[in-house]
Amino acid sequence: MIRLEPAGAEALLLVLAEQPDAQLPQRIALLAERIRAELGDGLTDLVPGWTSLLLHYDLTRTDHLQLTERLTPLLERWLAEPLAVPAGRLHEIPIWYAGADLAEVARRCRLSVEQVIELHSASEYRVGAIGFAPGFAYLGELHERLVLPRRATPRTAVPAGSLAIAERQTAVYPQRSPGGWHLLGLCPWRLFDVGREPPCPLALGDRVRFVAIDEQAFRAAGGPL
């Protein structure tokens, strides 16, 4: 059952499911694309969440009542469709596993550092949502042996390119920013660059694998000191 709820005077929230599932991010991306194509002129931003899609609209062109009316047939079609979704692009992201919390994560998970690296780089992850900061992609799901709560006290500054984990998620911080996740490594790539089109290589529903590299390869790939 989809719920449409006004979110203030200039946004409409579509609650699409009660719980996230593996296919939902891509289905939400597909829905956002369609909404953009069919009634995009009055919309400024479409923001996918784990189970939702927030439509920011331009009140000088439309409102929640008009949007609700126009969205109803589109949402019915989307709901009725079979679940099969395209596989999503695969990104192989190099990581130098030398993060500040690697040893502590190993200790708390009762694993060796090598096992942490092996478990983390063995999984294929999916982009479940993008938010918090430009290009920050929430990737799921993390191996259950690596699940830890967020740090009790967030760091005031996490270096750009930090690979981190928290709960059942992993992510790379594209910019230096505050952060409460556990740092496992560093990625030499810039994951958000306004000079590129698109500025963020990862899209909702894409697949990600992390490939362990050493310090030398990290430097060679342009990783900062």
Next chain:
Amino acid sequence: MSGLRVIKPGPLSLVQDGGRRGWQHLGVSPAGPLDWHAAAWANRLLDNPWGTPLLEIALGYVELESQLDTWLALTGAEVAPTLDERPLPRWSRFAVRAGQRLRLGYARSGQRAYLAVAGGFWAPPALGSVSTQLREGLGGLSGQGEALRAGDLLPCLPARFERALSVPWAYQPDYRAAPLLRVIGGGDAPRFEAEQLQAFFARTWQLSPQSDRMGARLLGEALRAPARQWSQGVARGAIQVPADGQPIILQADHQTMGGYPILGWLHPLDQSRLAQCPPRHPLRFSPVGLADAQAELREFYRFFGRT
């Protein structure tokens, strides 16, 4: 290009335009002026279209020297402006000649002044906007999200008007008054206990000194909030209630997604009023209907020619 040379930048002076639209799905904040009302008047005084790049000046303390003959307009916080030592009228446009110095004192009432120039200040757009976002490193004079610095040049063009012009008295807000801020209901409000919602509206809150362009934090007796939910897109004005029970109202530089329960949304026009409150200012809230808020907002956009 010629322009205004920055002699003193003030503690936090930022180039802002109509905000960065269309990139929130990649986690990019909309930014834009904290006080749309004062910003819109500054541009209107100079016949600039809605969202023309101007300067948002927190707390004043700015000194600029003009390299050309043009017209400026200053609105928002009362910062005792002078042009070559002569006091300027509030909420007005005025001519500056090459070599003249504009000085702004400390904000006596209100927190943010808006300085517009005829035709707007020029800056390189980042993702379609020049709005400065410090956290994200986007916008501003360099495009890298930096606040104004001494020695910067604010590029602009010469202009001429026939006469001075001021905003009518009735439209100049009194920032010293304790505001009653209107809240549009919805979100997770039905999941809050009824007494907790009543308490939110019955209490007098204080604006926390920890507030910034990302969020206005409220201080008061803690509210009990319902459990956390899956992170979803969030809109400016959202009143989030984290586990510590001290509400946070999202402002211009808000993150694009959030997971805290939402009690409602501040009326967009009252977000402007909130932006002018100093730390520790008393704040009270009252409910407003969605349709009434939208009707008023449409009228505001029509008046200022936002399309």
